Amino acid sequence: MKAIISIKNQFLILLSLMVIISSCTNQVNEKYPIAKKISKELSIHGDTRIDNYYWLNERENPEVIKYLTDENTYTKSVLKKTEKFQEDLFLEMKGRIKETDESVPYKDNGYFYYTRYEEGKEYPIYCRKKESLDNQEEIMLDVNKMAKGYDYYNVGGLSVSPDNKLLAYGVDTVSRRKFTIMVKNLETGEIYSDKLEVTTGYAAWANDNKTMFYTQKNAETLRAEKIFRHVLGGKQNDDKEIFFESDETFGVAVWRSKSDKYIMISSYSTMSDEYQFIDANKPMSEFKIVQKRERGLEYSVSHLGEYFYIRTNLNAQNFCLMRTHINKTEKENWEIVIPHREEVFLEGIQLFRDYLIVAEREEGLTKFRVRNWKTKKEHYVKFDEEVYMAYLSTNPDFDTELLRFGYTSMTTPNSTYDYNLRTQEKELKKQQEVIGDFNPENYETKRLWAKADDGTQVPMSIVYRKGIKLDGNNPTLLYAYGSYGATMDPYFSSVRLSLLDRGFVYALAHIRGGQYLGRQWYENGKLLKKKNTFTDFNDCAEHLIAIKYTNPDKLFAMGGSAGGLLMGAIVNMQPELYKGVVAAVPFVDVVTTMLDENIPLTTGEFDEWGNPKEKEYYDYMLSYSPYDQVKAQNYPAMLVTTGLHDSQVQYWEPAKWVAKLRDMKTDNNMLLLHTNMEAGHGGASGRFEALKEVALEYAFMFNLVGIEK
DSSP states (O other): OEEEEEEEHHHHHHHHHHHHHHTTTTTTSSSSOOOOOOEEEEEEEEEEEEEEGGGGTTTHHHHHHHHHHHHHHHHHTTTGGGGGHHHHHHHHHHHHHOOSSEEEEETTTTTTEEEEETTTTOSSSEEEEEETTTTTTEEEEEHHTTTTOOOOEEEEEEEEOSSEEEEEEESSSSSSEEEEEEETTTTTTBBOOOOOOEEEEEEOOOOTSSSSOOOEEEEETOEEEEEEEEEETTTGGGGGEEEOOOOOOOEEEHHHTTTHHHHEEEEEEESSEEEEEETTTTTOOOESSSSSOOOEEEEEEEEEEEEEEEEOOOTOOOOOOEETTTTOOOOGOOOOEEOTTTTTTTEEEEESSSSSEEEEETTTTTEEEEEEEETTTEEEEOOOSSSSSEOOOOOOSSSSSSEEEEEEESSSSSEEEEETTTTOOEEEEEEBBBBBSOOGGGEEEEEEEEEEESSEEEEEEEETTOOOOSOOOOOEEOOOOOTTTTTOOOOOTTTHHHTTTTEEEEEOOOOBBBTTTTTTHTTSSSGTTHHHHHHHHHHHHHHHHHSSSOTTTTEEEEEETTTHHHHHHHHHOGGGGGEEEEEEEEEEEEEEHOOOTSSTGGGGGGHHHHOTTSSSHHHHHHHHHHTTOOOOOOOOOOEEEEEOOSSOOOHHHHHHHHHHHHHHOOOOOEEEEEEETTTTTOOOOTTTTTHHHHHHHHHOOOOOOOOOO
């Protein structure tokens, strides 16, 4: 009898120890959903891949919806103990936002335009005042009223007619980024019967106030492929097709030049551009090409006076600025305005009657170069912080000495300035107000450099609350994107304070694949050099550990979309570096997606990732594709998020990835999939609803390091 009791006691003790160990290591024992396997052979180049979860791309299949719902239920059950904390985090983040707020007005064609928000409301109210800010407000659109009854509602592409009487705007109620363009009479409030479906949401007005040009998307691939001309009162089926972009690696757009003189069409791809134009006074005329497309020739066009100003990579990897007469637009007529410099990346320009503004990036930091057209004298707008973000804002007026720009850093809330180009004086028009006891002096930001395996120095922007000790015990979140030449600049986030105030260090890695250090930085992180993006990130993680900011048991990684691909690659390569990973709408099934030209956006991305129909690119892509490279090994705890209606990374990529990870990984760490069943790539549409998703991500990380409030 004693022996039986002893054995029973030993069993109970062992069981208790297992519970304690499970709790301490954040292991998960709840029964998770198991996706059924249906073998699908995918063969090319003599290679066959077996995809057991290919069937999850059947959006209308009830079994697919059930699986996604079951995963949501599982995620909710695993994180149930954090629900109160999530609510507290949501209220805390929401509480820092000034709910009744408005943007700094800008003047355009006799009206001051601004956007405002009202307390407790999710959506913006678009407003204007005629001539003076003291005059009566006109509400153009109250999106709060428009969004009633919808789970998702997004308004974009607002465009006022030249006579100021009509407003064209786009509406998306599904989150597939297929906008319907509507037209509103701003004098009577009437919504016209004109409804232009499956568009990008923006219409360019001709000067007759009745003709509009718009871009239509392919209903399946969502490629922006056609330009139409629409006359008010007509039916969409009767609209004249002005241009069809037959090259599936290109997209198209149409807009009205800042000068109001021209309607411009651009055809764009990763490697080349082509622009066309007509006089906005002659909407029925034929478009003329500026410079025919050439492989490797990138350019963009701005208009001032008798010239088109061309930002281009013609014999200029980091881009230069040229100009050409509007009657002689081919490249042999282009003349240099700002020459190419190897150490300076020319990002963009703003044209004024008396001044040229050039946004330049040197050693990762943006500067504004000001040139007086008449005197040729130049100066730079100066910024003082070690790490910051500066950007050109809305400047619709040619005849002004004021440049509007935005400025922020990891410790400085977003600020809007008017800069007098003649006197060189700055006026702060508005700084984001953070409700509560926020004091920027409580935080410190700096730049660190990590050494990559090939000797390259990779910069990181860091922010933390002052007073931390570099003893290797700080929970740290490392974030990056690293694709398409998109530069992630160090900006302020009031939401991020919920991390910093609980002892987290936040690090933004400026890895190759972006353009933080110029065009070459991008070239060395794409196509057959894409792996530099992933190894740069892991090198940054190792550096943070080596200099005792953190340790592998407190280091987290986060990225979204192409940054989600990054997350999938780094955990396949070096999972031991991370305690947890948040992969938002991750592009993880790279090979299968890039082989399917019917999937949205695929054909336009061959110059970014390569075309896997070519064996060299197939082999290289396969060697890092997160879904294909899942293996039997331990993985860190992971939270994977997606949206059922995502138009950019289809929901089934993260769903398949999670299913395969569940089947193959050898650990018992958290693996959670959360699908927003009403949203797409950008998540929830309301300004507050989106915070609930952030609260979920933060609670996931806090739980893993034992932070409970």
